[in-house]
Every structure is written in structure tokens, then in C-alpha cells.
Amino acid sequence: MRILYICVYVSFLFSSEIYKEINIENIPNSTLKFLSVIGVDIDHIYQGDDFIQFAISQHDLEKLDLYNVDYNIIHEDLEQFYSSRLDNSYQSRDFELGSMGGYYTYDEIINRLSDINNQYPDLTELIFLGNSLEGRDIWAIKLSDNANIDENEPEALYTGLHHAREPMSYMNLFYFMDWLLENYEFDNLATHLINNRELWFIPAINPDGLVYNQTIAPNGGGMQRKNMLNTCNNGVDGVDLNRNYSYMWAYDNEGSSPDGCDETYRGNSPFSEPETQIVRDFVLEHDFPIAFNYHSYSNLLIYPLGYEYDNPAPQDDLDIMIEYGEDMVQFNGYALGSGPDLLYPVNGEACDWMYGELGIFAYTPEIGNYNDGFWPQTSRIIPLAEENLYPNQFLGLVTGSKYVVSANLSSDSFVQNELYPLNISIFNQGLGDSNGSVYINIESSDNVVFELENINLNNLSSRETIDLGDITYFFINSASGTLENIRVNVYDDDGYEYYSEIEFLTGESQILINEDFESNNDWTVGAFDDLAQDGIWELGVPNSTFDENNNLVQTGTDHSENGLNCYFTGNGDNPYSPGQSDVDGGKTTLFSPVYDLSEYSAALISYWKWYTNNQGNNPNSDYWIVQVTNDGENWVDLENTNESFNFWKNEQFILNEYVSLTNQIQFKFIADDSYYEGDNGSGGSLIEAALDDFLIKVFTDNEDECPIGDLNEDGLFNVLDVVVMVTLVLGPIDEWDIYLCLADMNGDEQLNVQDIVILVNLILN
Numbered sequence: 166m167r168i169l170y171i172c173v174y175v176s177f178l179f180s181s182e183i184y185k186e187i188n189i190e191n192i193p194n195s196t197l198k199f200l201s202v203i204g205v206d207i208d209h210i211y212q213g214d215d216f217i218q219f220a221i222s223q224h225d226l227e228k229l230d231l232y233n234v235d236y237n238i239i240h241e242d243l244e245q246f247y248s249s250r251l252d253n254s255y256q257s258r259d260f261e262l263g264s265m266g267g268y269y270t271y272d273e274i275i276n277r278l279s280d281i282n283n284q285y286p287d288l289t290e291l292i293f294l295g296n297s298l299e300g301r302d303i304w305a306i307k308l309s310d311n312a313n314i315d316e317n318e319p320e321a322l323y324t325g326l327h328h329a330r331e332p333m334s335y336m337n338l339f340y341f342m343d344w345l346l347e348n349y350e351f352d353n354l355a356t357h358l359i360n361n362r363e364l365w366f367i368p369a370i371n372p373d374g375l376v377y378n379q380t381i382a383p384n385g386g387g388m389q390r391k392n393m394l395n396t397c398n399n400g401v402d403g404v405d406l407n408r409n410y411s412y413m414w415a416y417d418n419e420g421s422s423p424d425g426c427d428e429t430y431r432g433n434s435p436f437s438e439p440e441t442q443i444v445r446d447f448v449l450e451h452d453f454p455i456a457f458n459y460h461s462y463s464n465l466l467i468y469p470l471g472y473e474y475d476n477p478a479p480q481d482d483l484d485i486m487i488e489y490g491e492d493m494v495q496f497n498g499y500a501l502g503s504g505p506d507l508l509y510p511v512n513g514e515a516c517d518w519m520y521g522e523l524g525i526f527a528y529t530p531e532i533g534n535y536n537d538g539f540w541p542q543t544s545r546i547i548p549l550a551e552e553n554l555y556p557n558q559f560l561g562l563v564t565g566s567k568y569v570v571s572a573n574l575s576s577d578s579f580v581q582n583e584l585y586p587l588n589i590s591i592f593n594q595g596l597g598d599s600n601g602s603v604y605i606n607i608e609s610s611d612n613v614v615f616e617l618e619n620i621n622l623n624n625l626s627s628r629e630t631i632d633l634g635d636i637t638y639f640f641i642n643s644a645s646g647t648l649e650n651i652r653v654n655v656y657d658d659d660g661y662e663y664y665s666e667i668e669f670l671t672g673e674s675q676i677l678i679n680e681d682f683e684s685n686n687d688w689t690v691g692a693f694d695d696l697a698q699d700g701i702w703e704l705g706v707p708n709s710t711f712d713e714n715n716n717l718v719q720t721g722t723d724h725s726e727n728g729l730n731c732y733f734t735g736n737g738d739n740p741y742s743p744g745q746s747d748v749d750g751g752k753t754t755l756f757s758p759v760y761d762l763s764e765y766s767a768a769l770i771s772y773w774k775w776y777t778n779n780q781g782n783n784p785n786s787d788y789w790i791v792q793v794t795n796d797g798e799n800w801v802d803l804e805n806t807n808e809s810f811n812f813w814k815n816e817q818f819i820l821n822e823y824v825s826l827t828n829q830i831q832f833k834f835i836a837d838d839s840y841y842e843g844d845n846g847s848g849g850s851l852i853e854a855a856l857d858d859f860l861i862k863v864f865t866d867n868e869d870e871c872p873i874g875d876l877n878e879d880g881l882f883n884v885l886d887v888v889v890m891v892t893l894v895l896g897p898i899d900e901w902d903i904y905l906c907l908a909d910m911n912g913d914e915q916l917n918v919q920d921i922v923i924l925v926n927l928i929l930n
């Protein structure tokens with residue numbers, strides 16, 4: 166009897182809803198809509214060509230059974246699966262991990278906040294916002310200089326943990342806070358954000374759900390999503406806090422559910438829950454132009470409005486949200502769109518409320534890919550936080566002034582002693598006006614001399630562009646073939662510098678070769694020591710391939726604007742089997758024709774490459790090599806790298822800095838898949854390479870062959886030149902020819918006393 170009692174007790178304490186991961190094949194288009202109508206949470210699904218995979222509660226699974234939906238079970242117990250790959254012994258020197266498989270427990274979140282506040286009392290302020298349903302504290306922390314004073318600085322908001330099973334949403338915020346504080350006064354950007362912004366964080370909006378997850382799964386993996394209100398007799402309790410905001414609350418039953426047992430249950434009235442009331446009251450007290458409400462997962466960046474398919478937000482606002490969004494996802498590759506664009510409509514959602522009611526550009530980043538799931542394995546915590554560092558920084562910048570500087574040269578040849586204009590325009594991309602005046606300062610290499618180096622503008626309003634046109638001129642003080650640079654710096658009273666840099670080669674230039682690989686050419690494939698058996702260079706139209714995370718491995722398009730073809734390393738026939746046609750078993754070599762560059766003083770080569778080797782058994786262990794020869798025997802590296810880019814990337818080299826220019830200039834491009842000491846298995850990796858738009862620009866010496874006035878050609882103007890000039894003027898006319906261009910100062914084809922006068926004046930001045 167006693168034993169039975171214990172069993173009952175234990176099972177009561179730890180009984181929890183079992184979540185499974187399932188796969189539905191051959192889905193018709195209406196399936197997603199159907200699932201959301203019956204209240205199944207599909208915030209996070211993996212969509213293949215004709216299947217979807219997602220997590221589902223037992224309660225919701227019974228609905229699928231009721232409606233005879235066929236599915237396969239991938240993970241019988243998702244919590245078990247997540248917890249099996251979490252590791253409490255995992256350590257990082259750079260970032261403090263928590264005790265729940267690396268994730269912070271609720272107490273650890275509170276302790277970390279107070280530790281941060283104690284360590285940086287002048288740079289942080291901790292604010293108690295209120296209590297959750299079960300009475301737990303919800304805190305906000307502010308990062309700013311003079312944190313205890315409300316300064317007149319642009320504010321930004323970052324929140325986490327609307328959903329209790331999405332712990333990356335707060336781990337990422339602690340990582341960003343650490344970055345800001347540890348780099349303050351060492352890194353210009355961190356210093357600027359702390360000095361000139363007020364960055365607010367609410368890391369854990371749903372503490373009760375988190376504590377419940379800790380209780381049922383102390384090492385991580387708990388699957389409770391909602392808060393802990395008692396709403397359901399035989400299923401999952403709680404209100405979905407991210408359906409409880411007032412804007413378009415209960416707009417329809419597709420974007421949120423009226424059923425207390427459903428994962429998307431919206432509560433019985435808008436802001437019925439203390440947690441959403443706390444967020445509402447806090448946001449209303451502040452002035453946030455922009456915000457992030459973090460969730461996980463799906464590698465998405467979602468902007469409002471999300472309550473219906475035809476986004477009713479004004480196009481001007483959408484343009485800005487898309488412009489910022491495209492910038493923010495440029496490195497992490499998250500898909501950008503509104504909720505309905507990417508998934509399906511929701512209503513009563515936090516970002517819709519922030520934007521719909523208050524005009525805040527509020528985004529939902531969904532951290533992590535399908536394999537990461539709700540509880541990414543411990544070793545993924547830091548990489549996932551890192552891939553969101555740039556968007557977090559960007560958000561902090563654009564809430565105030567942020568400048569995009571464009572500086573352009575209208576000429577592409579630069580010869581000595583000519584004047585050239587520099588065209589400058591400046592765009593205040595941010596949501597805040599300039600802090601005071603805007604200062605422009607031009608720096609350049611020694612041989613580039615500007616007539617005007619500093620320009621001040623009174624101010625530049627948010628989203629305003631000022632086109633200064635050809636505002637200043639410079640001349641070149643060097644012979645041909647030298648590399649020169651110009652940097653245009655722009656800043657306001659925040660003191661943080663934005664800039665645009667230009668590099669150019671001096672001399673008369675012309676494009677000698679512009680190879681877009683659209684038609685037959687003299688390029689050849691294969692070196693005597695090439696060993697690759699598969700993925701050999703070929704000319705044609707590439708087919709894209711994808712890895713299991715849906716990242717591109719091989720490009721599916723060439724680079725040329727009006728073209729189809731490029732050189733690439735072989736096509737397979739299955740886009741989802743990237744290993745089928747990648748480079749295997751050694752290297753493959755592509756040779757350019759031989760070029761005669763002997764007549765030129767300098768040459769620039771430029772090409773667009775694609776190279777990935779960061780996937781497969783041995784990520785980043787293989788090489789992309791580009792070499793040049795000027796004698797057909799000795800090859801010099803232009804590139805020798807294991808860095809991957811699964812996008813088209815431009816490379817440029819000043820050739821004469823690597824080899825002297827002869828009539829035997831040739832290039833080779835090598836993609837290598839080789840076995841190296843310590844490689845896994847046979848050393849195979851996923852290697853794909855491509856090459857397009859190869860260009861050679863050449864420069865002719867522009868050195869003045871006739872330095873007018875320098876009659877003895879010693880590089881100086883002095884009395885010795887006058888002596889030669891006088892001798893010439895007095896001497897016979899038939900000796901004038903060879904000196905005419907040096908000595909005819911006024912260009913009248915005569916040598917006489919007037920030329921002497923001009924030369925003497927030149928010397929005296």
C-alpha cells in the first residue's frame with residue numbers, strides 16, 4: 166500500500182503532456198490552414214516539397230486521429246529526445262551557461278540579471294515590472310550610460326520567452342548584453358550603443374511556464390508553451406501569451422483558438438493575463454520606435470501585420486520593415502516576411518499590437534533551424550546567439566540616427582594633375598533624427614589631394630537623404646599603377662563614425678577581358694595531377710543543391726546579369742542529395758587562356774566565385790586556390806582559403822603586386838577535396854565551387870612624356886631650363902621640332918620670347 170502511494174505521488178508530480186514530432190506526407194495546400202483552424206500550433210514547422218514536420222501535443226494528435234489525418238511519428242517523446250542531446254558538462258570560456266542542459270533556469274535568469282546589475286551599476290538599471298500569475302517576478306533591465314537617469318536617448322526593446330519552451334529567446338539576449346557590457350569602451354559600436362541609446366530587455370515574460378518545464382524536465386526539454394492558467398480539463402493548460410494582446414484579438418479562430426486546451430488559446434479577453442499586462446504597461450510608458458520579440462525556432466524574421474493574408478500595413482512602413490529586415494538577415498540567412506507570408510495568420514500577437522496600436526516596428530525573430538528545434542543541443546547555444554548578434558546591434562543602431570554613406574567617382578581613369586570630382590550622398594537610415602549636426606570628413610592616401618576635406622550639415626532628419634553632388638575635387642599626385650584610396654567619414658554628435666571607402670588604380674584604364682562565360686571560350690579543364698573523380702569543372706547552367714538544413718550548397722544560378730552559364734563543379738539530379746555531384750577524391754583545375762599583359766603598367770583582375778566546404782563530414786577542411794603565372798611554370802597564390810561562401814562573392818587583385826606583367830599571364834582555379842591528417846572517414850566534404858564574370862582591367866602608363874617647361878627633363882623647373890630655352894629661341898628653327906612640346910609654353914607652335922617670359926614667371930612663382 167505504501168509503495169503504491171509513492172508511485173501515485175511520483176506520477177502525479179511528473180506527469181505531463183507527451184509531445185511527439187510527426188511528419189505528414191503528400192500534403193495538399195489546405196492542410197496548414199486546416200491544422201490552424203483545429204487549433205494545432207504550427208508556429209514552427211519544417212516544410213519540405215510535399216511534407217511537413219512539427220511538434221504536437223497528445224491532445225492535438227488525438228484531433229488528427231479524429232479527422233483521419235495520416236502521419237508518421239519521428240520522435241515518440243520529444244522532451245526525451247531534446248533532453249538526451251543536452252549536456253550539463255559543456256563549458257564555454259566566453260559565455261556562462263546554465264544548469265538546464267546549458268540553459269538558465271528561472272532562478273539563474275534572476276541571478277544573472279542581478280549579477281550584471283551589481284557588476285555594472287552605472288551601465289545598467291534593473292526594474293521590477295510585476296508578478297506572473299503564480300507570483301514570480303518579471304524584470305526588465307536597461308543598458309545605457311548613466312543608466313539610473315532617463316536621458317533623452319533613443320530606446321529599443323528586446324523581449325524573450327513569451328513561450329516557455331523557447332529558451333534560446335532569452336539565452337540570446339544575455340549573450341548580447343554580455344557583448345555590450347564587456348566591450349564597452351573597447352569596441353566603438355558597443356560604446357556607441359551604450360552611450361547613445363537606452364536598450365531595454367525583458368528576458369523572461371513567461372516565468373511560470375519555464376518553472377513548470379524545469380520541474381517536469383530538470384535537464385531541459387520541457388514542452389510547455391503557454392502560461393500556467395488552468396484552462397483545460399484533459400489537455401494542456403494555459404493561455405498562449407502571444408495570442409493575448411488586444412490588437413485584432415480573436416479576429417478569427419484560425420489565428421488563435423477559443424479552446425482552452427489548444428496550444429494557441431488566446432484567453433477569455435485581451436490582456437486577460439498578468440504577463441501580457443506587464444508588457445503592455447511597460448511599452449506604454451516608453452517610446453520604442455522598434456522592438457524584437459524573440460521566439461524559437463524556424464530561422465525566420467517576421468514583421469507585422471500578421472492577422473490576415475493581405476497585409477494592411479501602409480506600404481511606406483512595409484518598405485522600411487523590409488529594408489531593415491533584409492539588412493538584418495544578410496548574415497544569418499533567416500527567411501524574411503510577414504507571418505502569413507511565411508506560415509499562416511495569427512491574431513492577438515505581440516508584434517501586431519506593438520505596431521498596430523503604437524506604430525512600433527516590432528519583429529519576431531525565430532531563432533534556430535529545424536534540427537535545433539525548441540531546445541537546441543548545448544553546443545548550439547553560443548552559435549545561435551552569435552548569429553543574432555548582428556541583428557541585435559542593427560536594431561540598437563536604427564532606433565536612432567544611422568547613416569548610409571555613398572561616395573562615388575564618375576571617372577574610371579585617373580591621371581596625374583587632373584582634377585576629379587567626388588560625389589557624396591548621405592542617407593539617415595535610422596528612425597531618429599541626427600543628434601545635432603552631421604559632419605563629413607574625407608581622408609585619402611598621400612597621393613590624393615582634396616581641395617575640401619570637411620563639410621558640415623546642420624542636421625539630417627530620420628529617413629532623409631541629402632545628395633551633395635560633386636561636392637569636392639581632388640587631383641592625383643602619382644604616376645600610373647599605384648593603388649590609392651579615399652574614405653568618407655560621417656558622424657553626428659553621437660560620435661560614431663559611418664564611412665564609405667573607395668580604392669582605385671591610377672592611370673588610363675581599359676577593360677581588356679570581360680568573360681561572362683555565356684559563349685564558347687578558350688578556358689580549359691584538367692591538370693595532369695587532378696584526381697577528383699566527381700564534381701569536375703564544367704561550363705553550363707548549374708543546378709542548386711541543399712543540405713539537410715535547407716542551406717544552399719551549390720548555386721542554382723550563374724552570376725552574370727543577363728546570363729545563364731558559368732563554370733561550376735558538376736550537376737547531380739537530386740537537389741536534396743548534395744553529396745551526389747560535389748567535388749570528390751581530389752582536386753579539379755580550371756585554366757584561363759594565356760594573356761599578353763606585357764604592354765601595361767598595371768592590371769586588376771576581378772571575378773565572382775562560389776565556394777562551399779562548410780558542410781559534410783569534414784567542414785572547412787578543404788581548399789579553394791587561385792593562382793597566377795607569368796612564365797607558364799611558377800605559380801603564385803592569389804587565394805588559398807578554406808573559408809566558405811554559399812553566395813556569389815567578388816574577389817579583386819592588383820596583379821602587378823603578385824607577378825610582373827609578361828606575355829605569359831595565366832590563371833588557374835582549383836577546388837580541392839583531399840584527405841588531411843585528422844579528417845573523419847575518407848576525408849570527404851561537401852565541396853562546390855563556381856566561377857563567373859572574370860574581368861581584366863589594364864592600365865597604361867600616363868606619365869607625362871612631355872613635362873612642359875622642364876626642358877632638360879631633370880624633374881625640376883629652374884634657371885637651367887631657362888638657359889636651354891634661350892639657346893633654342895636663338896638657335897635655328899629646324900632644331901625646334903624635338904623640343905616643341907617641352908618648350909612651347911603658350912602652345913602657338915612657335916618658340917619665342919613669350920615662351921621665355923611664361924617659363925620665367927612659372928619658376929618665380
Ligand SMILES: [Zn+2]
Nearest residue numbers: 328331460461
Ligand atoms: Zn514562440
